[in-house]
Amino acid sequence: MIYTYLNPRVALMGAGCVKRIGKQAKELGGTKALIVSGKSKHGEKLAEDIRKIIENSGFKAAIFAGAEPNPTDNSIMEGAKVYKKENCDMIVAVGGGSPMDCAKAVGIVVKNGGKINDYEGVGKVTKGIPPLITVNTTAGTASEMTRVAIITDTKRHIKMAIVDSHITPDVAVNDPELMVSMPPELTAATGMDALTHAVEAYVSTMATPTTDAAAIKAIELISKYLRKAVANGEDVRTRDMMAHAEYLAGIAFNNASLGYVHSMAHQLGGFYNLPHGVCNAILLPYVEMYNKQVCLERFSDIAKSMGENIDGLSSEEAADKAIGAIKKLASDIGIPSGLKKLGAREEDFELLAENAMKDHCRLTNPRCFSKEDIIDIYRKAM
Numbered sequence: 032m033i034y035t036y037l038n039p040r041v042a043l044m045g046a047g048c049v050k051r052i053g054k055q056a057k058e059l060g061g062t063k064a065l066i067v068s069g070k071s072k073h074g075e076k077l078a079e080d081i082r083k084i085i086e087n088s089g090f091k092a093a094i095f096a097g098a099e100p101n102p103t104d105n106s107i108m109e110g111a112k113v114y115k116k117e118n119c120d121m122i123v124a125v126g127g128g129s130p131m132d133c134a135k136a137v138g139i140v141v142k143n144g145g146k147i148n149d150y151e152g153v154g155k156v157t158k159g160i161p162p163l164i165t166v167n168t169t170a171g172t173a174s175e176m177t178r179v180a181i182i183t184d185t186k187r188h189i190k191m192a193i194v195d196s197h198i199t200p201d202v203a204v205n206d207p208e209l210m211v212s213m214p215p216e217l218t219a220a221t222g223m224d225a226l227t228h229a230v231e232a233y234v235s236t237m238a239t240p241t242t243d244a245a246a247i248k249a250i251e252l253i254s255k256y257l258r259k260a261v262a263n264g265e266d267v268r269t270r271d272m273m274a275h276a277e278y279l280a281g282i283a284f285n286n287a288s289l290g291y292v293h294s295m296a297h298q299l300g301g302f303y304n305l306p307h308g309v310c311n312a313i314l315l316p317y318v319e320m321y322n323k324q325v326c327l328e329r330f331s332d333i334a335k336s337m338g339e340n341i342d343g344l345s346s347e348e349a350a351d352k353a354i355g356a357i358k359k360l361a362s363d364i365g366i367p368s369g370l371k372k373l374g375a376r377e378e379d380f381e382l383l384a385e386n387a388m389k390d391h392c393r394l395t396n397p398r399c400f401s402k403e404d405i406i407d408i409y410r411k412a413m
């Protein structure tokens with residue numbers, strides 16, 4: 032099999048590593064950074080902290096603290112305006128998946144022109160983006176290192192997936208000291224997002240030995256450390272292990288892609304404005320119940336890496352152990368038990384299923400789903 036292996040040029044890992052971004056910025060050759068952060072008090076504070084590091088390293092900086100959760104096409108255009116007005120020539124994103132995706136999308140618009148909606152799909156970014164450093168403060172989306180940006184289309188109420196190797200950040204930063212303040216619910220949701228990345232990449236039709244190694248280690252670390260991270264967020268070593276887990280899961284899905292959990296979760300997130308990790312966490316066991324028949328051995332591996340004893344079990348029984356372990360982990364960390372609790376309505380499932388069948392992530396799902404299959408899974412997950 033011939034394949035291209037995509038990762039950021041540089042990854043900084045470990046406690047205190049954020050202090051090294053100035054050196055990386057020098058190597059990228061910019062002079063003024065647009066710092067993109069979340070639209071909140073916490074986001075503004077993170078942006079100010081990054082501004083100090085950047086300015087102490089001899090650069091100028093402007094701040095766009097305008098990335099909403101599930102960033103919209105409108106906010107991308109606002110960010111692009113600030114970038115141009117301030118004459119920036121590089122971008123530093125800080126926060127979770129939303130500021131990262133927002134920063135990538137702002138980068139696309141300022142270099143390529145037009146509206147962000149023009150770039151939905153795969154490989155439409157022809158002119159690249161400005162130098163991009165991404166400072167991650169959650170352990171979930173892996174947007175700090177992927178070639179993916181998810182932006183909400185405010186007219187169609189859907190999440191657009193933009194997938195392009197040109198938007199891979201130059202420098203990905205995972206400093207666990209920036210993750211200790213993450214509240215338990217966000218830790219749980221983002222951790223389950225990372226687990227979903229690893230599981231979907233491991234059973235993807237594009238999985239390779241490289242992505243398998245990353246996915247299995249990620250599943251092992253998440254099974255071992257996510258409960259601890261939710262219970263005691265202050266523990267830097269636990270946060271560091273979760274940061275490694277989400278980064279490894281990112282390596283896996285950035286190269287092997289995902290599956291129907293994400294295709295279906297994107298519709299829930301876009302339609303009802305729901306948190307991505309929670310939608311994934313609820314759907315994951317139900318989608319994999321459908322998938323398991325075509326890749327029982329893969330699910331046996333997942334069960335083993337989650338610490339389940341599968342000695343003497345048939346491959347189907349072992350696969351069921353994996354799905355049971357995923358459900359138990361979600362329940363232990365307080366993920367809502369079903370979509371009904373999130374406000375999903377059965378009468379919307381037909382439209383959500385139609386849109387899920389157009390979502391790019393489904394292309395590497397190990398099994399083809401019909402519209403009826405998808406509606407059935409949404410119903411089971413209620």
Ligand SMILES: [Fe+2]
Nearest residue numbers: 172224228307
């Ligand atoms: Fe995700």
